[in-house]
Amino acid sequence: MTLTQEFDTIAAISTPLGEGAISIVRLSGANALKIAGEVFRGKNLEEVASHTINYGHVFDQDTLLDEVMVSVMRAPKTFTREDIVEINTHGGIAVTQEILQVLLRHGARLAEPGEFTKRAFLNGRMDLAQAESVMDLIRAKTDKAANIAVKQLNGSLSVLINSIRQEILEALAQVEVNIDYPEYDDVETMTSQMLIEKTAHFQALLTHLLATAKRGKILREGLKTAIIGRPNVGKSSLLNQLLREEKAIVTDIAGTTRDVITEFANIGGVPLELIDTAGIRETEDIVEKIGVERSVKTLKEADLILLVLDASSALTKKDVELLKLSTSSHRIILLNKTDLPEKIEWNQLPEGFIRISALNNENLDAVEEKINALFFAGSMDAKDATVLSNARHIGLVEKALAALTEANAGLAAGLPVDLVQVDITRCWQILGEITGEAAPDELITQLFSQFCLGK
Numbered sequence: 511m512t513l514t515q516e517f518d519t520i521a522a523i524s525t526p527l528g529e530g531a532i533s534i535v536r537l538s539g540a541n542a543l544k545i546a547g548e549v550f551r552g553k554n555l556e557e558v559a560s561h562t563i564n565y566g567h568v569f570d571q572d573t574l575l576d577e578v579m580v581s582v583m584r585a586p587k588t589f590t591r592e593d594i595v596e597i598n599t600h601g602g603i604a605v606t607q608e609i610l611q612v613l614l615r616h617g618a619r620l621a622e623p624g625e626f627t628k629r630a631f632l633n634g635r636m637d638l639a640q641a642e643s644v645m646d647l648i649r650a651k652t653d654k655a656a657n658i659a660v661k662q663l664n665g666s667l668s669v670l671i672n673s674i675r676q677e678i679l680e681a682l683a684q685v686e687v688n689i690d691y692p693e694y695d696d697v698e699t700m701t702s703q704m705l706i707e708k709t710a711h712f713q714a715l716l717t718h719l720l721a722t723a724k725r726g727k728i729l730r731e732g733l734k735t736a737i738i739g740r741p742n743v744g745k746s747s748l749l750n751q752l753l754r755e756e757k758a759i760v761t762d763i764a765g766t767t768r769d770v771i772t773e774f775a776n777i778g779g780v781p782l783e784l785i786d787t788a789g790i791r792e793t794e795d796i797v798e799k800i801g802v803e804r805s806v807k808t809l810k811e812a813d814l815i816l817l818v819l820d821a822s823s824a825l826t827k828k829d830v831e832l833l834k835l836s837t838s839s840h841r842i843i844l845l846n847k848t849d850l851p852e853k854i855e856w857n858q859l860p861e862g863f864i865r866i867s868a869l870n871n872e873n874l875d876a877v878e879e880k881i882n883a884l885f886f887a888g889s890m891d892a893k894d895a896t897v898l899s900n901a902r903h904i905g906l907v908e909k910a911l912a913a914l915t916e917a918n919a920g921l922a923a924g925l926p927v928d929l930v931q932v933d934i935t936r937c938w939q940i941l942g943e944i945t946g947e948a949a950p951d952e953l954i955t956q957l958f959s960q961f962c963l964g965k
């Protein structure tokens with residue numbers, strides 16, 4: 511049984527400030543019931559059963575403030591592990607603020623941002639990764655991002671990190687045993703061999719976890735997708751089709767799109783940040799020239815390139831150049847205008863192109879399927895996989911992996927075991943910062959300060 515820490519009683523409005531049906535003012539701490547009882551007229555809150563909701567009125571001295579429902583939850587089975595009282599008021603800025611103010615006058619202290627969740631963490635109800643997931647969940651913009659966060663709230667990442675840390679600890683303990691009780695003369699060699707295998711194993715685990723970070727980032731931020739091609743091949747028409755909306759101007763004049771246009775589209779649950787670019791060609795037009803330069807830059811920064819070619823004309827020098835320029839990245843080649851007689855030389859194209867007609871909305875499903883296959887290879891449906899998505903966690907796993915890589919290389923180069931032990935211990939320490947087991951106070955203060963008020 512963990513003992514909770516003693517803190518003063520805090521209060522805050524836990525719902526968004528605005529006109530709504532109901533707002534909640536929350537109290538947490540040893541005096542929550544006493545303070546609420548002083549302003550509430552109805553049943554005696556200090557006597558009602560735990561986890562009940564109670565009807566009554568809130569008064570400021572003799573002035574009636576609101577008709578309310580009050581939830582009473584006694585420690586330790588609560589979100590913060592302290593006594594919690596939640597006053598459900600009529601949603602409205604003035605009423606809710608007034609009730610908060612009267613609670614403050616009766617001895618509660620205004621909570622800092624994230625302080626309820628911070629107490630849940632400090633009182634051992636959840637670890638740091640779980641607490642952070644509360645914020646990730648609130649900020650999630652798509653259902654898939656929310657799905658990652660709620661799994662983390664349930665402890666999936668913490669369980670994984672804890673088990674890796676435990677394995678590392680066991681390996682380190684084995685080193686101690688070998689050193690203290692050398693049964694064989696070549697104990698140093700044996701220990702070193704064991705650690706080479708172990709560190710390689712841990713490297714594999716962390717590398718695997720890091721690989722999920724890319725997916726997490728895409729789901730959170732969207733996939734930067736550049737639509738490129740020479741003028742007039744149908745890039746803007748494709749953008750409009752994927753958006754199912756006439757966003758970009760389409761004309762038969764080459765050089766219609768002068769600047770980069772960015773729009774978000776939801777393609778099979780994957781948020782795409784679609785970037786329509788100015789057709790790439792040599793040009794003397796100064797405005798178009800800047801547009802073309804930006805297109806080339808966009809192409810270099812994109813996660814995905816949709817290279818559009820005109821199937822109704824023979825390949826041009828520019829097409830060939832663009833094919834070369836875009837090979838290194840994730841690229842899908844689209845042969846557009848297949849509704850017209852085709853003149854493009856198929857045999858000069860790399861395999862895997864898709865024939866479409868942006869004009870007639872033909873075969874765009876195949877484009878969506880290909881995007882999913884390229885980035886998620888079926889893994890979008892792997893609902894139970896733990897995904898790294900929080901930037902702080904990604905950074906720490908990278909650091910932990912670097913420490914292991916150093917250890918492994920050191921062992922391979924014949925460094926003494928006790929030197930390498932330092933790196934492995936550091937890796938264990940760094941991973942502990944994810945769950946908060948080895949997190950410095952300043953970090954904790956800073957993390958929770960980014961929360962919203964009342965959380």
Ligand SMILES: Nc1nc2c(c(=O)[nH]1)N(C=O)[C@@H](CNc1ccc(C(=O)N[C@@H](CCC(=O)O)C(=O)O)cc1)CN2
Nearest residue numbers: 534536561581583586587588589590591596635644965
């Ligand atoms: N009204 C209200 N709704 C809310 C919250 C809240 O604080 N108040 N939450 C706040 O984020 C979320 C729910 N999260 C919660 C998490 C744990 C406990 C809790 O009491 N845990 C106890 C076990 C309770 C039981 O099993 O009966 C515990 O862990 O000991 C409550 C809420 C979302 N909805």
Ligand SMILES: Nc1nc2c(ncn2[C@@H]2O[C@H](COP(=O)(O)OP(=O)(O)OP(=O)(O)O)[C@@H](O)[C@H]2O)c(=O)[nH]1
Nearest residue numbers: 742743744745746747765766767789847867868869
């Ligand atoms: N037949 C046919 N015409 C198309 C197709 N897609 C686009 N077009 C036409 O091609 C012309 C150019 O289309 P846009 O979408 O403006 O081409 P773009 O690549 O954005 O051109 P720039 O912005 O100038 O680089 C327009 O007249 C479109 O209607 C298609 O699939 N079939």
Ligand SMILES: [Mg+2]
Nearest residue numbers: 745746766767
């Ligand atoms: Mg265009």
